[in-house]
Amino acid sequence: MNKPNPQIPPVPAEPERSARAIRTSRPLVAASVPCESEQLLRSYFDSPGAMRGVVEVVGEDILHRSDNAVSAAYFRRSQKSMKDRFASELGMSHETIQLWIGHYLDSLRSGQAVTFEYCRTVEGTATWLAATVSPLGISSTGHPRFAYVVWDITKEKQQEQALHESEMRLRAILDYAADAIITIDEAGIVQTFNKAAEHIFGYTPAEIIGANINKLMPEPHRAAHDGYMRRYLATGLPNVIGIGRELQGQRKDGARVPIFLNVSAVMLSGKRYFTGVVRDLTQEKLALAERRAREQQAMQSQKVEALSVLAGGIAHDFNNILTSILGYADVAQSFSNEPPKVENALKRIVAGGERARDLVKQLLAFSQMGIDCRDDVDLRMSIQQALQLLQAAKPEGVTVKCVLSSVPVVVMADAVQMNQVVMNLCTNAFQAMNAGGELKINLDARTITDAAELPDTRVTPGRYACMTICDSGTGMTEELQKRIFEPFFTTRGIKSSGLGLSVVHGIVKKHNGTMKVKSQPGVGSSFIIWIPLKSEELPPAAPVASGKGADLGGGLMLLIDDDLAVLSFEKDVLTDLGFQVEACSNPEQALALIQADPHRFRFIVSDFNMPGMNGIELTDRIRQVNSVVPILIASGREDPCVTAHIRVTPGNLALLPKPFLRKEMQVALERILAGSKS
Numbered sequence: 308m309n310k311p312n313p314q315i316p317p318v319p320a321e322p323e324r325s326a327r328a329i330r331t332s333r334p335l336v337a338a339s340v341p342c343e344s345e346q347l348l349r350s351y352f353d354s355p356g357a358m359r360g361v362v363e364v365v366g367e368d369i370l371h372r373s374d375n376a377v378s379a380a381y382f383r384r385s386q387k388s389m390k391d392r393f394a395s396e397l398g399m400s401h402e403t404i405q406l407w408i409g410h411y412l413d414s415l416r417s418g419q420a421v422t423f424e425y426c427r428t429v430e431g432t433a434t435w436l437a438a439t440v441s442p443l444g445i446s447s448t449g450h451p452r453f454a455y456v457v458w459d460i461t462k463e464k465q466q467e468q469a470l471h472e473s474e475m476r477l478r479a480i481l482d483y484a485a486d487a488i489i490t491i492d493e494a495g496i497v498q499t500f501n502k503a504a505e506h507i508f509g510y511t512p513a514e515i516i517g518a519n520i521n522k523l524m525p526e527p528h529r530a531a532h533d534g535y536m537r538r539y540l541a542t543g544l545p546n547v548i549g550i551g552r553e554l555q556g557q558r559k560d561g562a563r564v565p566i567f568l569n570v571s572a573v574m575l576s577g578k579r580y581f582t583g584v585v586r587d588l589t590q591e592k593l594a595l596a597e598r599r600a601r602e603q604q605a606m607q608s609q610k611v612e613a614l615s616v617l618a619g620g621i622a623h624d625f626n627n628i629l630t631s632i633l634g635y636a637d638v639a640q641s642f643s644n645e646p647p648k649v650e651n652a653l654k655r656i657v658a659g660g661e662r663a664r665d666l667v668k669q670l671l672a673f674s675q676m677g678i679d680c681r682d683d684v685d686l687r688m689s690i691q692q693a694l695q696l697l698q699a700a701k702p703e704g705v706t707v708k709c710v711l712s713s714v715p716v717v718v719m720a721d722a723v724q725m726n727q728v729v730m731n732l733c734t735n736a737f738q739a740m741n742a743g744g745e746l747k748i749n750l751d752a753r754t755i756t757d758a759a760e761l762p763d764t765r766v767t768p769g770r771y772a773c774m775t776i777c778d779s780g781t782g783m784t785e786e787l788q789k790r791i792f793e794p795f796f797t798t799r800g801i802k803s804s805g806l807g808l809s810v811v812h813g814i815v816k817k818h819n820g821t822m823k824v825k826s827q828p829g830v831g832s833s834f835i836i837w838i839p840l841k842s843e844e845l846p847p848a849a850p851v852a853s854g855k856g857a858d859l860g861g862g863l864m865l866l867i868d869d870d871l872a873v874l875s876f877e878k879d880v881l882t883d884l885g886f887q888v889e890a891c892s893n894p895e896q897a898l899a900l901i902q903a904d905p906h907r908f909r910f911i912v913s914d915f916n917m918p919g920m921n922g923i924e925l926t927d928r929i930r931q932v933n934s935v936v937p938i939l940i941a942s943g944r945e946d947p948c949v950t951a952h953i954r955v956t957p958g959n960l961a962l963l964p965k966p967f968l969r970k971e972m973q974v975a976l977e978r979i980l981a982g983s984k985s
Contacts, residue, residue: 704743
């Protein structure tokens with residue numbers, strides 16, 4: 308049934324609608340569609356792929372005048388049954404009809420085609436449609452006539468939705484990633500900047516996107532970055548691309564931040580982009596510094612504990628040494644008229660003094676405050692020195708058996724720390740054998756070809772020094788073995804800080820080594836340590852003086868020492884070696900003599916520890932007026948600032964450790980004289 312044809316009212320203003328007009332490149336049907344023939348037009352009208360038809364707007368409904376087969380199929384009707392049917396009769400809702408009428412009137416008002424999209428739901432199934440409507444003029448019945456073309460774009464919409472969801476998922480991944488993710492183009496312009504990047508660098512995306520990435524770099528990298536990019540694009544040779552490395556970044560506030568950067572390159576739509584993954588290392592650096600500080604503190608605490616164990620034994624050794632020195636000195640005085648007895652007594656006094664000197668030297672080395680001085684170390688010497696210190700602390704009933712390599716077992720290590728490893732393990736063994744037992748120490752060099760032979764997978768095969776320390780003590784359960792390297796873990800209560808084995812473990816690990824423990828309750832424990840070998844040969848030993856009083860050429864010598872007893876001894880030795888000696892007991896007096904006549908003295912011998920000015924400071928003042936005079940610094944301890952200063956100074960400056968004998972001073976003077984002539 309046809310509806311009446313009311314008079315078309317004036318075109319109203321554009322109503323608010325749920326669909327929007329958009330431009331399209333799809334073909335349109337307009338009033339002036341050029342056709343060579345009616346047959347060509349019919350062919351276009353009936354072509355598959357799109358719904359096409361001609362309608363008239365009649366009041367608040369749409370009258371279908373002609374529709375193609377695709378349109379009829381969409382409405383589940385035949386083309387014949389569609390003719391002269393109102394849209395409401397074909398099942399279109401009132402809202403949809405009004406939507407279409409609004410766009411029809413838009414096209415009538417503008418005289419141009421209008422394209423829009425909308426979603427139609429039938430029986431729970433949503434279909435997305437894109438439609439183009441074009442005005443065809445006024446029909447013979449006085450109603451505005453229009454052509455329409457409709458495409459089913461459901462698949463396109465589903466793809467768009469999937470792409471949108473994918474982009475949202477990617478954005479969520481980027482925003483919630485723990486690391487900063489930044490993308491730039493070939494020009495270095497920032498394209499993406501996630502939340503982690505905001506947190507690290509302090510910029511918002513609005514502030515940094517569109518800016519050059521070098522904004523996040525400190526100098527000199529900021530100025531050089533564009534050159535890096537040009538070189539990579541021209542040659543393909545990467546600077547950081549594909550190579551993870553640690554760098555410095557720069558925050559918005561100008562502060563530098565340690566970062567680890569990984570960069571990858573990708574081609575998209577013919578353009579090259581670079582994505583950088585940035586990890587903030589600030590907390591890792593702080594944690595590492597704190598861990599090192601704790602390890603250092605633990606090592607020092609353990610040294611204090613070890614020294615308390617050794618104190619009794621050291622006092623015992625010193626009393627024995629002093630007994631022999633004082634006793635033989637008394638013999639020398641009592642039998643001064645019997646030269647053989649006096650000579651024998653004096654030899655014993657010298658031997659006792661040398662024993663005391665060696666013991667003090669080891670104690671000074673043991674007490675050094677964490678200076679990591681690595682050099683060639685023969686582990687045989689480390690074991691022998693540690694056992695010498697521990698001899699007096701060894702419990703009654705404990706025997707020590709050493710089987711050491713017949714050739715040097717040399718590692719690149721800190722000698723003090725190697726001594727500490729042996730002392731800690733031996734002390735631990737002694738405490739496990741209070742009732743007596745046997746301590747076995749083995750040392751040899753081994754070639755490890757299979758990584759499975761080593762307990763730590765991070766340690767690679769190669770040549771290793773292998774040290775094994777076994778005791779026949781109480782042993783440990785498997786549960787205890789799992790915890791023995793934990794700091795402050797102990798089974799001995801307040802008698803132990805629980806740091807000994809944890810310090811050993813830290814030292815071995817720091818020297819790129821590894822260790823393993825084997826233990827069984829009631830049987831004993833074995834600790835096996837592997838440390839990489841450096842070489843099998845020690846450097847050649849320094850020449851030793853003959854002691855026959857080689858001629859040093861004499862001359863005037865300036866001698867400075869604040870200890871009058873030492874000053875007197877040194878003056879006697881130098882006089883005996885053929886020098887004229889002018890002695891000073893304070894550095895200011897000596898400096899005044901040199902400044903008055905800079906080239907008066909052939910040699911200068913100075914103490915290191917003196918009030919007001921130490922030996923290195925005095926040397927620097929002397930060098931201002933005489934840069935070539937040989938200077939020998941005598942020091943009671945190997946102070947790091949002394950050895951470091953001598954290491955970077957030409958051959959006219961040397962160190963003589965105290966205490967020393969006449970022949971040792973002679974050798975030192977011979978060396979410095981030879982060095983000053985070279």
